[in-house]
Amino acid sequence: MTSLNYQYDGLESVIDFVRWGGTLFNEANLFFGHGTDNAFDESKVLTFYVLKLPWEVPENYWLARLTLNEKQQVTELFKQRIESRKPAAYLTGEAWFAGIRFKVNESTLVPRSPIAELIAQHYEPWVVPEQVTDVLDLCTGSGCIGIASLQAFPQAHVDLVDISADALAVAQQNIELYALQDVATTIESDLFSALKGKKYDLIVSNPPYVDQIEMEALPAEYQQEPRLGLEAGKDGLDLVRKILAEAATYLKEDGVLIVEVGVSQYYLEAAYPELPLFWFEFEQGGEGVFAIQKSELEVFQECLNERVKG
Numbered sequence: 001m002t003s004l005n006y007q008y009d010g011l012e013s014v015i016d017f018v019r020w021g022g023t024l025f026n027e028a029n030l031f032f033g034h035g036t037d038n039a040f041d042e043s044k045v046l047t048f049y050v051l052k053l054p055w056e057v058p059e060n061y062w063l064a065r066l067t068l069n070e071k072q073q074v075t076e077l078f079k080q081r082i083e084s085r086k087p088a089a090y091l092t093g094e095a096w097f098a099g100i101r102f103k104v105n106e107s108t109l110v111p112r113s114p115i116a117e118l119i120a121q122h123y124e125p126w127v128v129p130e131q132v133t134d135v136l137d138l139c140t141g142s143g144c145i146g147i148a149s150l151q152a153f154p155q156a157h158v159d160l161v162d163i164s165a166d167a168l169a170v171a172q173q174n175i176e177l178y179a180l181q182d183v184a185t186t187i188e189s190d191l192f193s194a195l196k197g198k199k200y201d202l203i204v205s206n207p208p209y210v211d212q213i214e215m216e217a218l219p220a221e222y223q224q225e226p227r228l229g230l231e232a233g234k235d236g237l238d239l240v241r242k243i244l245a246e247a248a249t250y251l252k253e254d255g256v257l258i259v260e261v262g263v264s265q266y267y268l269e270a271a272y273p274e275l276p277l278f279w280f281e282f283e284q285g286g287e288g289v290f291a292i293q294k295s296e297l298e299v300f301q302e303c304l305n306e307r308v309k310g
Contacts, residue, residue: 004028006079008071014051015062017071018044021078031219034087034110035095042088046077049092085220098148103173107166109229111144113206113260114286119145122152126256126291127202132156136198136250138191138205138243139163141229143171145204147184160186161195164228191239192246199252205243206260209288211236214263236264237271244272244297245304251294262288271307275300 004024011020021043036042048055050073051066066074080091089095089110095102097111098119104110122129132153137146140160150158160171168186175184187194210218210230222230232238240261247257261268265279265288277290297304 004082006075008075011071012065013063014047014053014066017047017066017074018062021047021074024078024082028082030082030085031221033112033219034089034221035112036088042081043078045088046081046091047074049088049094050074050077055096084224086224087221090224095142095144097144098151100144100148100151100178102142102144102147103170103177104142105170106224107164107226108142108170109206109225111142113145114280114282114284114289115145115204115206115258115260116148117282117284117286118258118280118289119148119152123149123202123256123258126258129153130155132201134198134200134202134252135159136161136195136200136203138203139207139229139239140171140186141167141206143174143184143186145206147171147174147178147180149202149204150180150183156183156201158184159195159198159200160184161189161191162186163188163190164226167226167229191242192250195250198250199255200250201252201255202258203247203251203255204258207239207243208232209236209240209261209264211264211267232264235267235271236261237267240264240268241271241304241308244275244292245301245308248294248297248301251297253294255294256291257294257297258289258291260289264288265290272300272304274303 022040025039087110089104095104095111098116129152133155135156135158137160140146140162143160146158146160162168171186208230209232212234215231276296277292280289
């Protein structure tokens with residue numbers, strides 16, 4: 001990489017620094033995909049974080065001048081972003097998902113699931129929101145999907161489940177950030193192993209689903225994320241097979257399973273051509289999220305069990 005010049009002589013305003021950061025990031029050939037999809041939005045995230053500005057500001061704010069200390073802080077974040085290749089969320093310790101700010105760190109994936117669009121729709125028509133009392137966010141990471149889902153379900157309690165104690169520590173911080181201790185609980189569990197006897201109206205999961213070939217080709221930014229939250233075997237379905245085989249046991253009679261498998265959708269459809277999976281289409285981007293009802297899983301239970309065994 002060509003040596004970059006971090007001298008900010010002549011730069012004064014908010015728009016000066018956002019533009020400059022975007023130029024630096026493009027020159028450094030950074031990769032984006034953790035909440036932003038371009039260099040200038042990434043620069044805006046870091047600049048606005050230092051200045052403690054909301055994402056939308058009046059037009060005249062863009063012309064406000066930075067203090068010397070602010071200039072130094074912004075420049076240091078730009079430098080860290082380029083030299084470490086860490087996504088902006090890891091540098092700021094926060095990310096936005098479904099309209100909510102979440103704490104994140106290197107123990108959790110950066111929230112970016114298209115499931116946010118389903119939350120905004122209250123998961124309808126798959127469930128009746130007012131009748132949902134028990135929700136499971138499986139492979140929860142920062143807890144973002146489960147906590148954000150509480151916006152859709154005024155009567156619900158959510159279990160935030162993950163195998164990583166470090167990730168659950170972050171999820172617990174997010175529970176406490178919004179004083180949700182009475183309606184959200186973290187549980188350390190290898191998928192369903194610690195959930196015996198529990199039943200849910202909705203199980204939603206964004207499990208690891210990156211296949212072996214894709215894992216080896218990930219940009220440096222994605223390699224900053226925990227492999228435990230990404231890696232899922234040769235075809236990306238190691239965990240999804242187990243979820244499909246076991247979920248019916250933990251769903252109520254009218255319960256629904258919703259799972260994100262991303263680009264592993266192709267492998268899943270090839271492996272389970274008989275399953276009546278409903279694939280969502282997203283207006284705001286994203287792919288590879290399916291829904292299936294408990295009753296449909298039960299019809300194919302024997303087949304699902306056999307696929308897990310090998």
